[in-house]
Structure formats: structure tokens, C-alpha cells
Amino acid sequence: MKWLGAAGLAGLVAVVEVIPRVGLVSADYLPPSSRIFAALGDEATDREFWQAVGGTLIGWAVGLVIAVVAGVVLGILIGAVPLLRAATASTVEFLRPIPSVALIPLAVLLFGTDLGSTLLLVVYASFWQVLIQVLYGVADVDPVADETARSFRFTATARIRYVLWPTALPYVFTGIRLAASVALVLAVTAELVIGSPGLGALIGVAQSSGAVPTMYALIVVTGLLGVAINLAARTVERRALAWHQSVRGEVPA
Amino acid sequence: MRRFFAGIVVAALVGAVAACGSSGDSGSDAGGGVDKVKVGVIPIVDVAPIYLGQQKGFFANRKIELTMESGQGGAAIVPGVISGQFQFGFSNITSLLIAQTKNVPIKVVANGVASTGKTGADFGGVAVGKDSPIKTAADLAGKKVAVNTLKNIGDTATRESVRKAGGDPNGINFVEMPFANMPAALASKQVDAVFVVEPALSAVTSAGGRVAAWCYVDTAPDLTVAAYFASTKLIADDPDLVKRFTEAINESLAYADAHPDEVRAVLGSYTKIDPKIRESLTLPKWPAEINRSSVETLAKLGAQDGIFTGTPDLGKLLP
Numbered sequence: 001m002k003w004l005g006a007a008g009l010a011g012l013v014a015v016v017e018v019i020p021r022v023g024l025v026s027a028d029y030l031p032p033s034s035r036i037f038a039a040l041g042d043e044a045t046d047r048e049f050w051q052a053v054g055g056t057l058i059g060w061a062v063g064l065v066i067a068v069v070a071g072v073v074l075g076i077l078i079g080a081v082p083l084l085r086a087a088t089a090s091t092v093e094f095l096r097p098i099p100s101v102a103l104i105p106l107a108v109l110l111f112g113t114d115l116g117s118t119l120l121l122v123v124y125a126s127f128w129q130v131l132i133q134v135l136y137g138v139a140d141v142d143p144v145a146d147e148t149a150r151s152f153r154f155t156a157t158a159r160i161r162y163v164l165w166p167t168a169l170p171y172v173f174t175g176i177r178l179a180a181s182v183a184l185v186l187a188v189t190a191e192l193v194i195g196s197p198g199l200g201a202l203i204g205v206a207q208s209s210g211a212v213p214t215m216y217a218l219i220v221v222t223g224l225l226g227v228a229i230n231l232a233a234r235t236v237e238r239r240a241l242a243w244h245q246s247v248r249g250e251v252p253a
Numbered sequence: 254m255r256r257f258f259a260g261i262v263v264a265a266l267v268g269a270v271a272a273c274g275s276s277g278d279s280g281s282d283a284g285g286g287v288d289k290v291k292v293g294v295i296p297i298v299d300v301a302p303i304y305l306g307q308q309k310g311f312f313a314n315r316k317i318e319l320t321m322e323s324g325q326g327g328a329a330i331v332p333g334v335i336s337g338q339f340q341f342g343f344s345n346i347t348s349l350l351i352a353q354t355k356n357v358p359i360k361v362v363a364n365g366v367a368s369t370g371k372t373g374a375d376f377g378g379v380a381v382g383k384d385s386p387i388k389t390a391a392d393l394a395g396k397k398v399a400v401n402t403l404k405n406i407g408d409t410a411t412r413e414s415v416r417k418a419g420g421d422p423n424g425i426n427f428v429e430m431p432f433a434n435m436p437a438a439l440a441s442k443q444v445d446a447v448f449v450v451e452p453a454l455s456a457v458t459s460a461g462g463r464v465a466a467w468c469y470v471d472t473a474p475d476l477t478v479a480a481y482f483a484s485t486k487l488i489a490d491d492p493d494l495v496k497r498f499t500e501a502i503n504e505s506l507a508y509a510d511a512h513p514d515e516v517r518a519v520l521g522s523y524t525k526i527d528p529k530i531r532e533s534l535t536l537p538k539w540p541a542e543i544n545r546s547s548v549e550t551l552a553k554l555g556a557q558d559g560i561f562t563g564t565p566d567l568g569k570l571l572p
Contacts, residue, residue: 028460029437105332112338113293113322195323205296205323207433210452211525 039213055198063122075134100125126179137171293330293339306505347406363502365479368469377450383461390466391420396445410468473547
């Protein structure tokens with residue numbers, strides 16, 4: 001199956017090579033793949049490019065970690081206390097659909113063009129992905145298991161550790177995987193619009209300089225980062241949940 | 254697993270602390286009385302002198318350690334200067350006039366960039382496609398014209414060109430798009446004309462387009478297009494820093510004006526403009542003096558077009 005995915009990607013590269021060459025779109029605005037990859041080669045030798053990749057990855061990673069920690073802690077707290085859950089349900093539903101980019105003026109006012117602006121956008125967007133999954137996870141706890149733990153006089157901490165956490169963990173990882181992609185999108189968006197350091201800012205410079213192949217080359221890099229992040233998230237998930245039936249699967253007889 | 258999560262928590266705390274600390278370190282005296290200064294700029298041709306002046310040591314000579322922060326389109330620059338994240342910023346005159354009518358506490362400290370004042374050889378203008386029926390500025394009346402920002406210097410200057418050519422400026426339909434998208438929009442006939450500056454202007458002309466109206470030239474002789482500014486708070490608190498910055502900028506402007514080849518070279522350091530276009534594009538002028546009468550003209554035209562809510566007070570804005 002893996003070769004099929006690679007073939008799909010090769011097909012896309014071929015289509016982008018052909019479209020401008022047959023004149024469907026002017027090569028000035030969509031250069032053929034070969035020119036995009038040549039520009040990518042030039043970028044790869046540039047120190048500024050690697051600094052930008054680093055900038056984007058830092059914004060992504062720090063933002064994601066803050067969002068995941070906050071999402072898991074608040075998710076368990078809200079999910080485990082029915083009163084809190086009832087009190088916050090409508091607030092969460094109100095805040096969650098607000099697009100992170102709508103917060104750009106606020107981010108600029110608070111952090112200027114620093115990393116903080118990127119973090120605000122990244123954390124806001126990815127936090128809800130994690131929180132909602134954790135809330136689902138906590139709600140999925142088997143009542144019989146919970147009652148059993150209670151009748152054995154487990155403390156609250158022990159119930160969270162041995163009953164709630166194993167149930168919620170697969171949900172937590174789904175949340176992290178979703179948040180990881182969203183965080184990358186928002187990191188690049190923040191850099192592009194606000195100009196905080198990273199790949200997005202470089203895309204903006206390439207665009208305003210009329211350097212079209214370079215601009216597409218940088219966009220390709222963001223795509224590649226996305227693929228790498230998704231692969232890494234899946235690997236971590238598979239390792240951490242090796243014991244869970246969703247990953248373990250059935251051993252053939 | 255537990256160690257994995259402990260690591261996440263530690264990283265989050267470190268990240269949060271780093272994020273909080275990042276905006277507090279600007280403008281402080283480093284060792285030896287050197288002032289660390291952040292300038293909010295747009296990474297375009299107009300700001301080449303400040304990059305060149307930095308390379309030449311005009312700022313270091315005056316104990317200023319310069320960092321350029323380039324925000325796209327400059328949306329972040331005025332708020333950044335007001336909040337103190339940047340000590341200085343670069344903005345076009347009309348935007349500064351708009352800010353002044355809203356009583357934003359800023360003041361110009363040095364000239365930024367000016368039109369060459371030459372019809373046929375300016376760094377910006379209203380351009381049309383190869384086979385466009387629009388021949389003169391008067392033909393722009395009633396047409397769809399792209400500008401980078403609505404209700405700003407682009408529509409003021411375009412209207413003035415049309416007015417001076419005897420056309421009716423009121424029927425022009427302005428639409429907003431980034432300069433970089435204009436060559437494509439013109440080629441695909443989404444718009445009839447574009448108000449465009451270098452290097453996108455070169456992209457239009459190399460595709461066969463031509464300039465129908467040299468709107469900066471028509472607006473005022475040797476029009477001052479943009480300037481460097483600071484918050485009135487910084488000007489009151491640290492007049493010595495502002496004085497040294499103004500001197501360094503003025504030296505940079507004069508040097509850039511006298512050394513166009515070095516300007517073209519420095520463009521390669523902070524933009525990605527193709528080397529061939531870098532050699533051929535039309536450079537603006539960088540006089541050290543602000544052309545006050547041209548700013549008055551922009552203020553008058555802006556008021557006439559309804560860009561301002563009040564009347565800009567030039568005495569408060571200009572040095």
C-alpha cells in the first residue's frame with residue numbers, strides 16, 4: 001500500500017510539471033515542478049532557510065506542548081467534575097469555533113512580531129482539539145470499572161491513574177495527532193500574516209519579491225513538514241498504545 | 254511513559270517563561286552604553302538604506318545596535334511602536350496622517366522614501382496590460398483599479414492623476430490586493446489597471462504592460478512617500494537616542510542615494526528579488542529632507558477623498 005501513496009505524490013509532481021508547460025497556467029505564476037525543486041535546492045544551501053525551518057518548528061513544538069498539557073489537565077478536571085462540565089459546556093462551544101486567525105490583532109498588540117504571536121495562535125487552535133478529545137475520553141470510562149474502583153475505596157488520584165487515564169489515553173493521542181497538524185497550519189499562518197520568524201515569513205518575503213519558484217519551494221517544505229509530523233505522531237501513538245485493543249488487533253489463529 | 258509526560262511539562266514551562274521574557278529585552282542599554290533598537294519595517298525596496306546603513310556601520314558608530322523586524326504589509330508596525338516592542342517604525346505618509354487624525358501618539362523622526370519625480374522613470378505608478386485600451390490617466394475613469402490598501406496613498410495618488418488629466422476620479426472602482434498578486438491579476442484581466450511599485454512594477458512591464466499614469470509624480474513634485482517614526486513617549490523619554498537614530502538614518506539615506514549599485518546589492522540580503530530584476534528595477538529617491546509641501550498635498554487630497562475623519566495636524570506629526 002505504501003508504494004501507492006508514493007505514486008500519488010509522483011503523479012502530483014508530474015501534473016504540476018505538465019500544466020504550466022502546456023500553457024494551461026502561465027509558468028510565471030505556477031512554475032513547473034522542476035523549477036520549484038531547483039529553487040528548493042538553492043534554499044537548502046541557505047542558512048537563513050534552515051533558521052526559518054527551525055523557527056517554525058520551535059513555534060509548532062512549544063505551542064503544541066502548551067496546548068496538550070493545558071488540554072489534558074483541564075480536560076480531566078472538567079470531565080471528572082460533572083458540575084464543572086455543565087458549567088463550561090456552553091462556554092467551550094462558544095470559544096471553540098472562533099478562528100485562531102481572528103486573534104491576530106490581539107496577538108500583534110501583545111507580542112508584536114515575536115514568537116509569542118505565533119504561540120498565541122497555535123495554542124488557541126490546538127488546545128480545543130485536545131480538550132474535546134480528553135472530554136470524550138473521560139466520558140467513555142466504563143461505569144462498572146469506575147464503581148468497582150470506588151467500592152474498593154480507591155482514592156481520587158488512584159481512580160484517575162488506573163481507571164480514567166487508561167480509558168482516556170487513546171483519545172488523548174487522537175487529540176495530539178489532530179492538534180499537531182493544526183498547530184503547523186497556524187504556525188505558518190501566523191508567520192505569513194504577522195511576520196514572526198519562520199517559514200511563513202520567508203514565504204511572505206518571497207511573494208513580495210516576486211520570487212515565484214522560491215515561494216512554491218517554501219510551500220512544498222511546509223507540506224513535507226506536515227507529512228513528517230503526521231508520520232511521527234502516528235508512530236508515537238502506535239508505540240504508546242501498543243497494549244490497547246485498537247492498536248493490538250487480533251492475533252490470527 | 255511517565256518520563257515522557259514529565260518532559261512535556263518541563264518543556265512547556267521553559268517555553269512559557271521564554272515567551273514571557275521575549276518582549277522585555279528591547280530598548281535596554283547593553284554593555285558599553287550601546288542601545289538595542291528594534292525597527293519595524295516592510296521587507297521592500299523602500300527600506301534598503303537602513304539595511305545598507307547597518308552594513309556600513311552608520312548605526313554602530315552612534316552606539317545603536319539595530320534589529321529589523323519585518324512585518325507583512327506593516328499592519329503590526331504602528332501598534333508595535335506604540336506598545337514599545339519597536340523603538341522606530343517605517344510607514345507611508347497617508348497611513349501616518351490617518352493615525353494622526355485618530356490621535357495616535359506618534360511623530361516622524363526621519364524621511365523614509367520619495368518619488369523620483371520623473372515621469373517615465375519612477376518606482377511606482379498605475380500600470381495596465383499589454384493590449385489595454387487605457388492610454389492616459391483620464392482613461393482610468395470608471396475603471397477597476399487594484400491598490401495594495403484601500404483608502405490610502407494608492408487611491409489618493411491615482412485619483413489625483415485622473416483629476417489632473419481631466420478625467421472624473423469619482424467613478425473609479427478600487428479593489429484591494431497585495432502588490433505581489435497584481436501582475437497575475439492584470440494578466441488575467443481581473444482588473445483594468447494596478448497601482449503598483451517595484452519589484453512588481455518590473456514584473457508588469459516585462460510581461461508587456463505599461464504605465465498609464467505616473468501617479469506619484471502627478472500628485473506632487475518630489476513626493477515624500479514614507480517616513481520613519483517613533484512614539485511621542487520615546488521622543489520625550491530618550492531624545493538623545495532619537496537624535497542619534499535620525500542622524501544615522503539621514504547618513505544612510507544620503508549614502509544610498511549616492512551608491513545605487515550598493516543598494517541593488519543589499520536588496521539581495523533581505524529580499525528574494527531575482528538578481529536580474531534587482532539590476533534593472535527603478536530605484537526611488539532617498540532625500541534626507543521631508544518634502545513638507547508634498548505632505549500637505551497628501552493631507553489635503555486625503556481630506557477631499559474622505560480618507561480622514563478629521564483634519565491631520567502636520568505640526569504634531571512632522572518634526
